[in-house]
Structures are given as structure tokens and as C-alpha cells.
Amino acid sequence: MVSSTEEKIYEAARKVFILKGMDGARMQEIADEAGMNKALLHYYFRSKENLFKAVFKDIFTAFFDKVRFTLLSDATAKEKLIVFIDNYIDMIQANPYVPQFILNEINRDPRVLKSLMFDSGVEPQKILELFVNNPKVNESFKADPRHIIVSILGMVIFPFAARPLLQMIYFNDDQEAYNRFLNERKEIVKNMILKFIEV
Amino acid sequence: MVSSTEEKIYEAARKVFILKGMDGARMQEIADEAGMNKALLHYYFRSKENLFKAVFKDIFTAFFDKVRFTLLSDATAKEKLIVFIDNYIDMIQANPYVPQFILNEINRDPRVLKSLMFDSGVEPQKILELFVNNPKVNESFKADPRHIIVSILGMVIFPFAARPLLQMIYFNDDQEAYNRFLNERKEIVKNMILKFIEV
DNA sequence: GTCTATATGGCGATAGAC
DNA sequence: GTCTATCGCCATATAGAC
Numbered sequence A, B: 001m002v003s004s005t006e007e008k009i010y011e012a013a014r015k016v017f018i019l020k021g022m023d024g025a026r027m028q029e030i031a032d033e034a035g036m037n038k039a040l041l042h043y044y045f046r047s048k049e050n051l052f053k054a055v056f057k058d059i060f061t062a063f064f065d066k067v068r069f070t071l072l073s074d075a076t077a078k079e080k081l082i083v084f085i086d087n088y089i090d091m092i093q094a095n096p097y098v099p100q101f102i103l104n105e106i107n108r109d110p111r112v113l114k115s116l117m118f119d120s121g122v123e124p125q126k127i128l129e130l131f132v133n134n135p136k137v138n139e140s141f142k143a144d145p146r147h148i149i150v151s152i153l154g155m156v157i158f159p160f161a162a163r164p165l166l167q168m169i170y171f172n173d174d175q176e177a178y179n180r181f182l183n184e185r186k187e188i189v190k191n192m193i194l195k196f197i198e199v
Numbered sequence C: 001g002t003c004t005a006t007a008t009g010g011c012g013a014t015a016g017a018c
Numbered sequence D: 001g002t003c004t005a006t007c008g009c010c011a012t013a014t015a016g017a018c
Helices: A005-024 A027-034 A038-045 A048-072 A077-094 A098-108 A110-120 A124-131 A145-161 A163-171 A175-197 B005-024 B027-034 B038-045 B048-072 B077-094 B098-108 B110-120 B124-131 B145-161 B163-171 B175-197
Strands: none
Touching: A005 A027, A005 A038, A005 A048, A005 A098, A005 B005, A005 B098, A027 A038, A038 A048, A048 A077, A048 A098, A048 A110, A048 A124, A077 A145, A077 A175, A098 A110, A098 A145, A098 B005, A098 B098, A098 B163, A110 B163, A124 B163, A145 A163, A145 A175, A145 B145, A145 B163, A145 B175, A163 A175, A163 B098, A163 B110, A163 B124, A163 B145, A175 B145, A175 B175, B005 B027, B005 B038, B005 B048, B005 B098, B027 B038, B038 B048, B048 B077, B048 B098, B048 B110, B048 B124, B077 B145, B077 B175, B098 B110, B098 B145, B145 B163, B145 B175, B163 B175
16 A cells, blocks of 8 residues: 555554544654654644644544434434434444544534634534424424434443443453443444334 | 642642643643642642542542442332432533543543552442342343443433534534533433333 | 754753742 | 742754755
8 A cells, every 4th residue: 555655644643643632642653653753744744733633624524424414314314313323333333432532622622623613614503403493303303303313422422432431340341242232232222212202 | 718738739630630631731730720839739749640640539439439329229220210310410510521531531541440440449340230130120121231321321421521512513502502401401311211111 | 855953842840948 | 838940851843964
């Protein structure tokens, strides 16, 4: 696989930032991971903050679009939720550290979030309208549909974000057992949500 | 209110660490918050890491005990869950930044977690037994009861941990509206869980 | 473009006066 | 016990040779 120096830096930064966060990451560690000198990082990205923003923007946008895409399709509300839960868990299993990384950074510096929303042209009001005042959605849900989405996200993301703790106290630190537990969650979450929204 | 220098440091450290995390916090900022000089922090706690551990241990233990206490009572499984959800949301509303702080730190350095469990004398195996192989619990739940607990924790904690993002995209950054949303969650989560566990 | 060497600043930690 | 002054290190960032 051939990749430019800039791409190597970007990939290394992605790896390190996701694991250590903005505050915990070191430019030296990213340079080591990329197999080159520290100075090159500044040559291509000028500052640590720039590099971080480039990485965070892509990671955040990918996760965010996943949510948005599911909600924009013209499937029924129920179908949307099922597809969403399956896809989202698949995606997190492929990138298990990403949710905690995003949670950490949006709390560390919410300004980054605002500029991201602005740059990407996403209009919060539009997203809101996908739920509220949407007859197709409202007829399926008794509760404010935002509660449904937040419940799903919480049930799906939390077992990954709190893994070190949960694995230790509820699974005797057995990695394999915890992986099996994670695999079961698709069905659990789907059952829970469907049982709740069917009146 | 009178409080010793050591207590002032501890309280200031608690405030700053919860907001900035171990990596983001600065000893100078803690000193400012406590209204004294940086050197005093080292006089009383010797190092930043020591100070952090003192704070983290207490915060973690308080949250952890809350879970354990609810589970240890001899109420029925259903009663336990209801009390737990109410109490836990109350506690988080009083300390909204704590869950994200704990999540962040257990991922940053899981070793801290292990030494905490060791010091506190908590036996993970015992906690496990509160759920599995407990007839009183098993008769109430179809699913592995750990899925129930993880689902509750996720549904309760996530809206606080992801507040900056959720408030922006689903509530047009309206703080008051988001507070109302948080207040509604007790009933939502209880309904969801009860509907799921009643066969 | 890529490297070595170095500047610059900030942070944790300590020395020492009071 | 509490302060000021400062050490020593480490991290980001830059200068300059190749």
C-alpha cells in the first residue's frame, strides 16, 4: 500500500488521538507511529490543533452522517430504527474507541462542535424536524421521538464507553465473555425499543 | 464555613479535575480556585497524581456504592430498578459532569480502576452473583440481568455525557428545553424497562 | 520534502525565606 | 504552614542544513 507522507501523518494522528484524546496525545508519539520526524507534522499541518481538527472533523462527520442517513430514508419509522441499531453497533464494533473519543472531546471543547456544525452546513432545525412535526414518525411513537433516539444511542454506546469498568465488575475481566455480551446487544436493544413503541 | 487548607485544596481539585480531567487540569488552576499558592498543593498532596487519585477515588466510590446499595437491598427486583433509576438520575442532576469524568478516566488509565477495586475490597465476583444465579432476580428477567443494568445506565448517563451535542442538534441549543427533556427521562426509562421485563 | 538541532514556553515540583 | 523564586523537564513549534 502506497500512501503519501501527509496520509501517513493523518492515519497515525487518527490512531493516537482516538486513544489518548487531544490533551493526552503527543506529537512525538504521532511521529513515531507514522515512522518519521516530528518536524514533518508541523510542515504538513502547522500545529497540533490543526491536525487534531482535521482528524476530529472526519471522525465526527462519519458518525454523525450515519445517524442522519438512516433518519432521512423513506422507510417507516420502525424499519429505520431496526436498521439504525444494527448498523450503528456494527460501526462501533469496528471502531470501539470512537464513541468515547467523541464524547470526551465535545465536552472538552464545545466550540469545536459549533464550528463543525457550521462548516458542514448542517442545520439543527432541519434535524429536529425529522422527528417532531413529522406525521410518519409521530404516528409510531407515543413519546417524544427524541427520547427514543437518545435511549437507543445510550444503550448502544454505553457498553463500549464504559467497557473497562463493566467488564471488570460484571464479567470478572473476561474479555471473551464481554465480547459475547456485546454481540447480544443488537437483539436486546431492538426488542426493548420495539416493545416500547408498540402501544 | 470554616475549612482547613487541605479541604480547600481538595474541593478545588475536585472542581477542576471533574471539568478538565487529569490531563487537562493544571495545578496552577487548582491553586487559583483554592485561593492559595501552587506550592501548598505539593506540601499537602506531594504530587498531582496523588491529588487526582484522592479525588477520583471518592467520586468513583460514591457513584459505585450507589449502584451497589440499591442492588443489595432485599426489595424485589422490580422495586430495586425503580428506586435505582430515580435515585441515579437525581444524583447525576446534582453532579452532571461526573459521569463523563468517570468514563473518561477509566478509559485513560484502567490501572487506576484496578487499584481502586483492590483498595475498596470490592469483589467483582460477589457483584456478579447479585444478578446471575440469584433466583429472586432471575424469575423477574427473561434476559441476562446484566443487559438490564447496562441498558438503564446507558439510557440514564448518555443524555448527560452527550449533552453538548444532543442539546445542539435536537434542541437548537435551548438549555431550558434540554433541562425539561432531562426531567422527563425518569418516567421514560422506567416505562421502557418495566415494559421490557414484564413477560 | 525531510532531517537535526534548537528556540520558546509552560508545567510539575522543590528550595528556602519568613 | 505559607509564601516567592526557581529549577528541570517536556512539549510544541521553528530554523536551517541537506
